[in-house]
Amino acid sequence: MSLLENALERGEFGVTAEMAPPKGCDFSEQLESAALLSGKVHAVNVTDMQSACLKASSLGLCIKLKEAGVEPILQVTGRDRSRMGILGDLLSAAAFGIDTMLALTGDHPMVGDCSQSKPVYDLDSVGILRMLSTVEATGKDCGGNDLQGPTPRFYKGAAVTPVYEPIQLQINKLRQKVDAGAKYIQTQGIFDLESLKRFMDLVDKAGIHCHIMAGVIPLKGAGMAKFMNENVPGIAVPQAMIDRLAAAAAEGKEKGVKGLPMQLGIEMAAEFIAQLRDAKLCDGVHIMAIGAEQNVPTILKKAGISIA
Secondary structure, three states, X not given: OOHHHHHHHOOOOEEEEEEOOOOOOOOHHHHHHHHHHOOOOOEEEEOOOHHHOOOOOHHHHHHHHHHOOOOEEEEEEOOOOOHHXXXXXXXXXXXXXXXXXEEEOOOOHHHOOOOOOOOOOOOOHHHHHHHHHHHHHHOEOOOOOEOOOXXXXXXXXXXXXXXXXXXXXXXXXXXHHHHOOOOEEEEEEOOXXXXXXXXXXXXXXXXXXXXXXXXXXXXXXXXXXXXXXXHOOOOOOOHHHHHHHHHHHHHHHHHOOOOHHHHHHHHHHHHHHHHHHXXXXXXXXXXXXXXXXXXXXXXXXXXXXXXX
């Protein structure tokens, strides 16, 4: 059974992190971060060419993480592969003992760094989940043909954006994902309890039952926060946080001390995670450190979070 599944189904506070494969074939930096995360998180998402930018495959790094003793979550987008290609990757993942996945539709190539690449979108996130659920239930592939040997089983996940207008579209899509087989949900980065509470109330009123993990993005500075507010759909960093980060930068400049905004971002992330746990608003957190995965253990320690 997936470590994440075991934790969430037992009512434990789930903790996942995230990392991107390299734009190349040297995984040493990612494996160094993985060593720091081992025993600190239940699993690590491996992004699938996030923001439509070319990287090594999610499957490749997932295999390396599994070999290193860190439980990976295989992210699968519908952007670059047909249903045959997607299912082939999932079967290969199962052969290496990878048993947790997260389905995404994927950003269009036109927004990425290989804009001439042609998108596939044979299946969106719901279609990927539905196909995999059918394979698991029938032991047959996407063409209705019998699989050889045991049928793989995955702990299936998806994503949702709690800060969105009209929010009912996200609630409706969430219902479709859960109906298609998603058992856990990771949210886009969220920065205040009230926004998450409003979303969770709507999920409850809609009668949707699944494990929801709040996305947490440790901020590195005011510039990062402003950029995300302006360019990343579903992100809403409160102005008060931006002002605190700007003040930390000014203090650091005055005192000749580097890194104060990042340290403040770590503190704010830890405080927020502790609040989420204590308020019991969600079933866990998904920490997206965006290239600073080495900070995740510190954040969890400051938040008083440890996994069993």
